[in-house]
Amino acid sequence: xxxxxxxxxxxxxxxxxxxxxxxxxxxxxxxxxxxxxxxxxxxxxxxxxxxxxxxxxxxxxxxxxxxxxxxxxxxxxxxxxxxxxxxxxxxxxxxxxxxxxxxxxxxxxxxxxxxxxxxxxxxxxxxxxxxxxxxxxxxxxxxxxxxxxxxxxxxxxxxxxxxxxxxxxxxxxxxxxxxxxxxxxxxxxxxxxxxxxxxxxxxxxxxxxxxxxxxxxxxxxxxxxxxxxxxxxxxxxxxxxxxxxxxxxxxxxxxxxxxxxxxxxxxxxxxxxxxxxxxxxxxxxxxxxxxxxxxxxxxxxxxxxxxxxxxxxxxxxxxxxxxxxxxxxxxxxxxxxxxxxxxxxxxxxxxxxxxxxxxxxxxxxxxxxxxxxxxxxxxxxxxxxxxxxxxxxxxxxxxxxxxxxxxxxxxxxxxxxxxxxxxxxxxxxxxxxxxxxxxxxxxxxxxx
Amino acid sequence: xxxxxxxxxxxxxxxxxxxxxxxxxxxxxxxxxxxxxxxxxxxxxxxxxxxxxxxxxxxxxxxxxxxxxxxxxxxxxxxxxxxxxxxxxxxxxxxxxxxxxxxxxxxxxxxxxxxxxxxxxxxxxxxxxxxxxxxxxxxxxxxxxxxxxxxxxxxxxxxxxxxxxxxxxxxxxxxxxxxxxxxxxxxxxxxxxxxxxxxxxxxxxxxxxxxxxxxxxxxxxxxxxxxxxxxxxxxxxxxxxxxxxxxxxxxxxxxxxxxxxxxxxxxxxxxxxxxxxxxxxxxxxxxxxxxxxxxxxxxxxxxxxxxxxxxxxxxxxxxxxxxxxxxxxxxxxxxxxxxxxxxxxxxxxxxxxxxxxxxxxxxxxxxxxxxxxxxxxxxxxxxxxxxxxxxxxxxxxxxxxxxxxxxxxxxxxxxxxxxxxxxxxxxxxxxxxxxxxxxxxxxxxxxxxxxxxxxxxx
Numbered sequence: 048x049x050x051x052x053x054x055x056x057x058x059x060x061x062x063x064x065x066x067x068x069x070x071x072x073x074x075x076x077x078x079x080x081x082x083x084x085x086x087x088x089x090x091x092x093x094x095x096x097x098x099x100x101x102x103x104x105x106x107x108x109x110x111x112x113x114x115x116x117x118x119x120x121x122x123x124x125x126x127x128x129x130x131x132x133x134x135x136x137x138x139x140x141x142x143x144x145x146x147x148x149x150x151x152x153x154x155x156x157x158x159x160x161x162x163x164x165x166x167x168x169x170x171x172x173x174x175x176x177x178x179x180x181x182x183x184x185x186x187x188x189x190x191x192x193x194x195x196x197x198x199x200x201x202x203x204x205x206x207x208x209x210x211x212x213x214x215x216x217x218x219x220x221x222x223x224x225x226x227x228x229x230x231x232x233x234x235x236x237x238x239x240x241x242x243x244x245x246x247x248x249x250x251x252x253x254x255x256x257x258x259x260x261x262x263x264x265x266x267x268x269x270x271x272x273x274x275x276x277x278x279x280x281x282x283x284x285x286x287x288x289x290x291x292x293x294x295x296x297x298x299x300x301x302x303x304x305x306x307x308x309x310x311x312x313x314x315x316x317x318x319x320x321x322x323x324x325x326x327x328x329x330x331x332x333x334x335x336x337x338x339x340x341x342x343x344x345x346x347x348x349x350x351x352x353x354x355x356x357x358x359x360x361x362x363x364x365x366x367x368x369x370x371x372x373x374x375x376x377x378x379x380x381x382x383x384x385x386x387x388x389x390x391x392x393x394x395x396x397x398x399x400x401x402x403x404x405x406x407x408x409x410x411x412x413x414x415x416x417x418x419x420x421x422x423x424x425x426x427x428x429x430x431x432x433x434x435x436x437x438x439x440x441x442x443x444x445x446x447x448x449x450x451x452x453x454x455x456x457x458x459x460x461x462x463x464x465x466x467x468x469x470x471x472x473x474x475x476x477x478x479x480x481x482x483x484x485x486x487x488x489x490x491x492x493x494x495x
Numbered sequence: 496x497x498x499x500x501x502x503x504x505x506x507x508x509x510x511x512x513x514x515x516x517x518x519x520x521x522x523x524x525x526x527x528x529x530x531x532x533x534x535x536x537x538x539x540x541x542x543x544x545x546x547x548x549x550x551x552x553x554x555x556x557x558x559x560x561x562x563x564x565x566x567x568x569x570x571x572x573x574x575x576x577x578x579x580x581x582x583x584x585x586x587x588x589x590x591x592x593x594x595x596x597x598x599x600x601x602x603x604x605x606x607x608x609x610x611x612x613x614x615x616x617x618x619x620x621x622x623x624x625x626x627x628x629x630x631x632x633x634x635x636x637x638x639x640x641x642x643x644x645x646x647x648x649x650x651x652x653x654x655x656x657x658x659x660x661x662x663x664x665x666x667x668x669x670x671x672x673x674x675x676x677x678x679x680x681x682x683x684x685x686x687x688x689x690x691x692x693x694x695x696x697x698x699x700x701x702x703x704x705x706x707x708x709x710x711x712x713x714x715x716x717x718x719x720x721x722x723x724x725x726x727x728x729x730x731x732x733x734x735x736x737x738x739x740x741x742x743x744x745x746x747x748x749x750x751x752x753x754x755x756x757x758x759x760x761x762x763x764x765x766x767x768x769x770x771x772x773x774x775x776x777x778x779x780x781x782x783x784x785x786x787x788x789x790x791x792x793x794x795x796x797x798x799x800x801x802x803x804x805x806x807x808x809x810x811x812x813x814x815x816x817x818x819x820x821x822x823x824x825x826x827x828x829x830x831x832x833x834x835x836x837x838x839x840x841x842x843x844x845x846x847x848x849x850x851x852x853x854x855x856x857x858x859x860x861x862x863x864x865x866x867x868x869x870x871x872x873x874x875x876x877x878x879x880x881x882x883x884x885x886x887x888x889x890x891x892x893x894x895x896x897x898x899x900x901x902x903x904x905x906x907x908x909x910x911x912x913x914x915x916x917x918x919x920x921x922x923x924x925x926x927x928x929x930x931x932x933x934x935x936x937x938x939x940x941x942x943x944x945x946x947x948x949x950x951x952x953x
Contacts, residue, residue, distance in 0.1 A: 251702055254791075280704075284682075349773070352772055354776055442712055442775035460917045461913040461917055
């Protein structure tokens, strides 16, 4: 610092002694002033790094020298490898998507009247701590559509196009005349004949889940020219099955259940149960087996398994982008403000359309800012911990694992400080090139 | 450990028993009636107190007790300490600690100021404290009191190398199944006593239109507790102990049987609320609340967990004893299992006062005070069952005491933490995978064995 000033300023022509600098401070005084910073830096940064490096060469208890064993574990342990893989996914996707979104927001808000208000809203998540954001998104991604907004939207959209059935959990009870079909649904074990009323009892639908139109089930009347029968919930609340396979007083009919008569694998007749559960099939159904097709039992759509093993990492990256797109936007908007307007004007006068202006003028001019934002986010992403730790449920924490989380788990819950230190050193090695790039860039900026 | 500690945080919400002070006074006068040899009238205090335990005068002494308890649990324990202060004249300070307490104690010891007594949650932690030479053995009086009030089994798990270190002051009964009374009534189902009856009950409930079980699979410890109950009852205590020490392998046929039995519940379609994927994202509090909310149509009818589930039931605005009832985990083999947990008082700084407090905590007097305040279970067999505030608590306490020495301590709490106590690792993860794919018994066993071998180092 002192030398820079010496070079810049044309000090007194006859500097008496080399021991004094231009400003007249002695080296010892300078050292004295630097001392507190050096001590703090040494104690809080250099010493921990040094100790971590040393510790990473010792075994679990810290007594025996382990050589490169911990580093070997680093690359053979399944958990750490998943963490490494996920870290790569994070570093590739999170910064680029966040920067891209930030760029889009910044360029667009420049043209909107309420741009500042919009920017404020997008930037707001930055004011929330990672921990709070994690808790928020744990709820957003909740599997239960009644709790998780992501699934609520998803299920809402899905259900507009595909309706769930009324009897998802219905199934044959004890000693039932029905048996399950491999593709779903149920079929009678025996064939049916006209003139003998058929009973198709099922259980597993609670009274309050019955369709509103369902009425008390009645036994079908025999008709020699038709196949008649009843399908109903063979379970009375508080009493159990009652008469097994027989209609009891307060049991409800399966209103709207579809019944198919199947002969040699072909559907010969089809009917829908009335509100009291009775149905009538034409004489053609005589000698057929009756099938309750799987459509009757379709499970309600339960949404996407956001926090399941396959989607958990993208889901968490989504929450990260929610937080950091605003940061990227603000930096890029600042860069954008510094672009000379006349260049854009000139391009427009030359006949470039808006997309060409954006693609050929704005983005190249912004490139240094974009690079800084991406690299800063990369460093930030390499150490991501809190979001993963909080959002991923225990069952998929392994699949969402990242290096920083693995470091914590190895160090504090598995009592493996040696391996944890090795992970820390490895993370440091990963960050150094990115940091070096950023610092070099910064220096160049300053020189310019 | 996980199970109880998780609850500690939420226990703050549990309202302190309304008549806390009244109950305390009651217990004192009740004790005062029967015997007198230890007349402990303290200077300045006109209330006469007497108990079954003789304590020395300790005026001017001061003690520190560390435990991870918070909220009402801490309040209630402080009342017990207050009684000790009154009887002896010593001053006792409660030091709130964090989980895992053994790490907390490590920093205290390193700082040269360990508390006099700490409440340690697992046998493993006591052993660790002894190995590190932090723990001090109990004196003759405390051992005497312990032998008088505790069954051999509860004494033994407080021992390390045949020396008594721990007084199990608080116990947890982890062999309970809580059920929604309304659903059982609607379905006409009854409390089962055996595993087969449990399956019948589950089927009846399922036929009535309610999913039988709620499983909090997002946290692995609920799953290990399921397994432990079945294994203890089916394979017997000897095998249980061997497996806990990893003397037999997880590929043992007995493990296969237990997993097969477990799959009868976990593997049956629609038996677990939300299916396997839903259960794997349900944490423990949610697994309890979803069983006791929703009127006639809760998400599930039964939820398995220990006595501490009461806290979550209360939070779900259900009444324990009327809305929420409980039955002991049914017998899979010859006898019903009793898997337990607990916190043991261990002396870290030996003194007359610390020994006296350990003696007091081993006495029925101390346990009775906290039993009356609710939310607490004592392994002390001389605590009168009527001291517990409600029928459910009495039932839980009775099944714990009746098990005598046949109870077993939570197996995953005895295992190294890498195997039995880390989210997404070891036993937790293996059983979560098993919940997802209950047909893969051999694969689960192999994974368990591989992880166990790595964690136990044998």
